Amino acid sequence: MGERRPDLILGSLAILLALLALSLLIRLERGLLGLILTAIVIIIGFYWFREIKKAIKSGKTVRKYPLEISEEGDVINLTAQVPGPENAVSFEVSGRKLLLRGGMGFKRVIRLPYKVRVLSSSYVNGILHIRLLRENVIQNKEREEYY
Numbered sequence: 001m002g003e004r005r006p007d008l009i010l011g012s013l014a015i016l017l018a019l020l021a022l023s024l025l026i027r028l029e030r031g032l033l034g035l036i037l038t039a040i041v042i043i044i045g046f047y048w049f050r051e052i053k054k055a056i057k058s059g060k061t062v063r064k065y066p067l068e069i070s071e072e073g074d075v076i077n078l079t080a081q082v083p084g085p086e087n088a089v090s091f092e093v094s095g096r097k098l099l100l101r102g103g104m105g106f107k108r109v110i111r112l113p114y115k116v117r118v119l120s121s122s123y124v125n126g127i128l129h130i131r132l133l134r135e136n137v138i139q140n141k142e143r144e145e146y147y
Contacts, residue, residue, distance in 0.1 A: 010053055017045040067110070074134040076116060082106060082128045089123050091130065100128065 020041065065081040082089050084103020092099045098110040116132035123129075 009056065010049075013049055013052060017042075017049060020045065065106070065108070067108075069110070071113075075119070076112065076132040076134075078110070078128075078130045078132065080108070080128045080130075081126055082108075082123070083126065086123055089128060091121070091128070093118060093132070098130075098132075 065083065067080045068078070070077045078098070080100060082100055082102040083106050088101075088103040090101045092101075093116060096112045096115055098112055098116075100106070100108045100110065112132070115135040117135055119131040119133050121128070121130045
């Protein structure tokens with residue numbers, strides 16, 4: 001539904017432009033001045049229609065930020081490009097989801113194969129590195145140390 005909205009806006013704009021041109025043709029006398037003014041309005045209308053169409057299409061482009069996930073036994077290594085300064089970059093683990101946040105409103109949710117806890121993390125030059133450990137491994141080690 002979100003992708004149809006620009007088409008709806010462009011369609012409405014085209015209909016409005018056509019109605020404006022038709023009303024000018026009807027209202028103005030059929031003299032040379034009326035035709036010239038109508039032609040000017042139509043040309044300007046089509047120009048703005050193209051400009052608005054370009055602006056809407058350029059707003060659709062979303063930059064993809066690379067993400068690499070690898071598993072080594074019970075450890076998941078995640079490397080992701082996250083935009084923004086270091087103080088704007090953060091992450092949060094919730095169940096089997098990892099939420100990355102960065103500058104410029106960047107937000108990305110990553111689904112993980114199992115519940116994890118963070119072992120370590122670092123952020124250098126726009127690249128976030130996170131090492132995650134399977135949660136049940138930690139719980140098993142805690143139980144072993146308790147007994």
